[in-house]
Each structure stands twice: as C-alpha cells, then as structure tokens.
Amino acid sequence: MTNTIRIYNTLTRQKEPFETVEPGKVGMYLCGPTVYAEAHIGHMVGPVIFDTIKRYLVYSGYEVNWVVNITDVDDKLIASSRKRGIPMSQVATEMTMDYLSNLQSLGVDQINSMPRATDNMGEIITFIEELIEKGFAYASGGDVFFDVTKDCDYGQLSNRSVEDQQGEGGGAAAKKKSAGDFALWKSAKDDEPSWKSPWGQGRPGWHIECSAMSRVELGETFDIHGGGLDLMFPHHENELAQSRCCHDKPMVKYWMHNGLMQREGAAAKLGGKSDRAENADAASNKISRSAGDGGLAQLIEEQTGDRIRFFLLRSQYRSTILFGDNALAEAGQALSTFYRLIERYDRLSGHSFYFGTEYAKTRATGDQELADASGELMEAVAAKRSVFLEKMDDDFNTAGAVSELFEMARSINRFIESEDLEDSKKRGDEAMSTLASAMSVLRELGAILGLFIKKPKTAGGDGSEDTVEGLLQLLIKLRADARAHKDFATSDTIRDGLAALDITLQDLKEGTSWEKS
RNA sequence: GGCGUCGUAGCCAAGUGGCUAAGGCAGUGGAUUGCAAAUCCAUUAUGCGCGGGUUCGACUCCCGCCGACGCCUCCA
Numbered sequence: 001m002t003n004t005i006r007i008y009n010t011l012t013r014q015k016e017p018f019e020t021v022e023p024g025k026v027g028m029y030l031c032g033p034t035v036y037a038e039a040h041i042g043h044m045v046g047p048v049i050f051d052t053i054k055r056y057l058v059y060s061g062y063e064v065n066w067v068v069n070i071t072d073v074d075d076k077l078i079a080s081s082r083k084r085g086i087p088m089s090q091v092a093t094e095m096t097m098d099y100l101s102n103l104q105s106l107g108v109d110q111i112n113s114m115p116r117a118t119d120n121m122g123e124i125i126t127f128i129e130e131l132i133e134k135g136f137a138y139a140s141g142g143d144v145f146f147d148v149t150k151d152c153d154y155g156q157l158s159n160r161s162v163e164d165q166q167g168e169g170g171g172a173a174a175k176k177k178s179a180g181d182f183a184l185w186k187s188a189k190d191d192e193p194s195w196k197s198p199w200g201q202g203r204p205g206w207h208i209e210c211s212a213m214s215r216v217e218l219g220e221t222f223d224i225h226g227g228g229l230d231l232m233f234p235h236h237e238n239e240l241a242q243s244r245c246c247h248d249k250p251m252v253k254y255w256m257h258n259g260l261m262q263r264e265g266a267a268a269k270l271g272g273k274s275d276r277a278e279n280a281d282a283a284s285n286k287i288s289r290s291a292g293d294g295g296l297a298q299l300i301e302e303q304t305g306d307r308i309r310f311f312l313l314r315s316q317y318r319s320t321i322l323f324g325d326n327a328l329a330e331a332g333q334a335l336s337t338f339y340r341l342i343e344r345y346d347r348l349s350g351h352s353f354y355f356g357t358e359y360a361k362t363r364a365t366g367d368q369e370l371a372d373a374s375g376e377l378m379e380a381v382a383a384k385r386s387v388f389l390e391k392m393d394d395d396f397n398t399a400g401a402v403s404e405l406f407e408m409a410r411s412i413n414r415f416i417e418s419e420d421l422e423d424s425k426k427r428g429d430e431a432m433s434t435l436a437s438a439m440s441v442l443r444e445l446g447a448i449l450g451l452f453i454k455k456p457k458t459a460g461g462d463g464s465e466d467t468v469e470g471l472l473q474l475l476i477k478l479r480a481d482a483r484a485h486k487d488f489a490t491s492d493t494i495r496d497g498l499a500a501l502d503i504t505l506q507d508l509k510e511g512t513s514w515e516k517s
Numbered sequence: 518g519g520c521g522u523c524g525u526a527g528c529c530a531a532g533u534g535g536c537u538a539a540g541g542c543a544g545u546g547g548a549u550u551g552c553a554a555a556u557c558c559a560u561u562a563u564g565c566g567c568g569g570g571u572u573c574g575a576c577u578c579c580c581g582c583c584g585a586c587g588c589c590u591c592c593a
Contacts, residue, residue, distance in 0.1 A: 045593065160589070226593095231592080233588060319530090326528080414556085492553085495552095
C-alpha cells in the first residue's frame, strides 16, 4: 500500500497526507443528486472523479466503501410531481434511472451503495431525536430546527460566522430562534407527501439525510466526503454540524470539493462583481437545472461516454471546467490517439488489447539493435508509469497523469516505427513481446482512470456494425484493386466519398484500415 | 458588503523557490505516401495578468492593482 497519497482538505485548506481512520480501509461518501429532473453534464464531475479516486485507492491497496446518496424527497420533487400529475415516487424513480444510466455510460461503476432518503426515515428521525435530546435542536410548530448558536464550531468548513448568516427567510423564519438555524424536519402541508414523526406528519430537511445515512453506511467518523463546491455551504456545513454535535467527534477526515462546470464562450465578461442584487439578472455561464440544463443522456449519445469522461479527467478536479463543443471535440481528437494505438496493436498482434492477452516471454534472438530498442522502450514506459503514480498521489492530479499516457503512447509508436513492425516479415516474437508488455502498462494505468477498458463504438448507432464493417471491407477491396492498376481517380473517389461520411481510410504497409470520427 | 477561487503560448491545460516551464489541440518544416490519413522527428512562452516587496535567486512566497469567476438563496 502506498502511503504517499496527499489530499486537499477543504477543512484545512491545504494538502494533507492521507491517513485512514481504520488501516487499509476507506469510507467515502459523495452527495448524489436530488432526482427531480434529468441530470446535466455538471452532475458527472463528482461521480467521475470519485470513481477514479476509488479506482486509484483500490489500486493502491485499500479496501474502499463508496456511498452515493439519492435524495428522493424535497420541495422540487413535490413541485414536479404536482406539475406532471404523478406520484413523487414515480418522478424519483424515473430520474434515478436516468442518473444511473448516465453513470454507466461514463464508466462509473465503483459505487458500493446508493441509499435513498425515503428508505431511511427511521434513521433520520432517530438522528433528529438525538440532536434534540443533546440540546442542539428544538421543535417549533411542527418543524424541528438545528440551533446554530449551540455549535461553537459552526461555520468552520465554509469559513463564515453565525452572525453573517442571512437565513432562509420565508414562512419558517418566524418559527426559528435565530436566522441561521436550519430545518431538520419540515411539517407537511395539506396534500404533501409525508411521514409520521414525533412532531407530526412531515418530511426531513435537506441536510439531515446525509448525516443519518452516512452514519448507517460508514459510521460516525469516516474518511472522505465529497461534493460540488456549491454544496460547501449550506449543505456540507450543516451536515458537519449535525454529525459532529450528535457524536461529539469529527464527522469526516477529508472534505473534498470539485470545481463547478461552466459553459465556454458566451457572456464571459460582464463587468462588475460582488454586488448580488445587480448581478442577479446578469447572463451566466453556469450550468444548472434551474437554468434549464439537462439532456445529458442525449449528449452522451452524441459524444460517447468515454469522450466525456476523458474530457473531465483532463482537468484538475478542483478547477472550473469550461464545457462546450470545442472542448469536447478537442478531447475526442486527443483520445483518438490512444484508440489508434490500441487498434494498431490489435492489428499487429492478432490479439485484443481489451482482453489483455499476455505474450509468453521469448528467448532473445541476439539482435542487439532490437534488444537496445526494447530496453529503451521498457525503461521509458517504467519511468512514465512512475511519474503517473506520483501525479495521482498528489491530490489525484488526473490531468498531469494523462500527459504521461500520451508520452507512453508516443514511445510505443516510436518502437513500432523503429522496428518496422507494420511489416509482417520483420514482426518477430521478441519485438511483439516487448510491445505487448508496454501495452499492458498502458492498460494498467488506463484502468485507473477508467479508460481503455472496453472497445469504443466505431460504427453508427444503428446496431448493424457487422453490415457496416462488411461494406467498408468491400469498398476497401475495390479501392485496392483500382490502386493496383494505378487508377487513382477511382481510388480517390472512394476515399473522398467515405471522407464525406466522416470515415477516414489509412493505407498501411499491408492493407487499409478505417476509422469513423 | 462578507467569504473564497482563478489569471501559464493561437486555444485547452499541468507544474516547480534555482537544471532546457509537462501534455494535448491547432499550425509550420521534414521522414513516410501515387496523393492522403496515421505515425515518427523537428519546431511554436528569454517568459508564466500588471506593479512593487522578501530572497543570492520567484512564474512559484508577501502586499497592492487590474481582470474573470464562485458561494453567501435551490444547485454537482
């Protein structure tokens, strides 16, 4: 187990060595979605980076339990349910399915548990009772509030004082002792969905479910808690207050917050800042569902999940990521470098990269030049692998790590060129064994990032890949015949025609391959 | 008003108190090719928003300024 991982902790605002509560084990919790509407791309930043973090921790020898909650009861869900004339639970189910399918498309498959708020009402109510008992909360007119004045450490995560709190206002304000108090339990109005509690029919406040469910799944103190920067206040601040006060011990060792995503271009510069009132109507590049963003499933269909995942991983997770067509296109262009190399390897080796077939070690042929080239390649690959891991150790710097992958790909291509492996007559077992070894390192590191795990889709989405492949082979053969007769007019007609369909041909030493962009 | 983040080549984006400031995209020259595409080689920031300061030395630390942005209200 490496013990060199360092994590930027929002609580202390610095990178700290990673030390788990329990040796060798990691409990981590990520705030999941409120399932009232379709997800947008911004919702995937957290899941993708946490999925990668888990992969890396597992790779480093930890046993990791990763929990992502589903908030399936809140005001917006109620509003959506009324508007659509269907039960709140149905809205929640639909949107949960949308969310899960998006996660799957992006290769987020490391989550151990996804508890729902409505399945944990008993625990939530118990948690609130404990807080009341210990004097940190009070019931008031059917509602229950957390008393922020009783928590002398309140505000340490987001670095703000109780005096600064403006409070939620609205109807609940009159029931509160002080403006900064927040709801643990909300009494139900007329036909709202509700649950029975010691304070009457009602539903939980926003923050309490995370305190209750994280305790159930991960215990009173666990290792990592994550979420978007926008959740730092009030959500995480309040969660932290609830749990710390209830248990009289720290809730979380490392608080991690990912940067928010913004739309590229558009109103990038709109003068003034700082004055909320004036800026309230200013155009924003922010992505949010309340601004009508959504449709992630369609975006994934157009762009592929791999491309979006790679795009997200090319930035440091704490920074603001600018999202747009250009950015995605560039990511796709860059990613294809790896796909081409992988296809090249498959073609030369006759094996599938994705199945990870290992070559038997071969006896050296005594070719000194080859031995030197092999040694050079493996040395370069080992060096880049080592830097890759150092970058990941440093607060999961996926952006820096990716650059090592590019250099690795170049080294491998250089080897293929220098040994002329495109020529089957020069393709000996010794060279291919070296190539396979180098590729296996690419596979190993790619898997940490959740990349290059399965073959990407190349043909169109009509499901007839065999047909497409057959047609392409037919055209490639016709073109080869034309070229053999130096009928370049015909051969170029075929190639240009395919290019118009975004299909690019590549003439190799032996045969022709194609790819669709 | 309070709290906080950021400003690195045409674009995206890592990074470090001191060797030649990663990588990608785009571009240019070359190898290769019937021509391409792909791949490889070379090349593209004497400088890291601006002005001061600390230091033997700062892009990296401190202060000021300018600019972009986030939170303080539902938000990943």
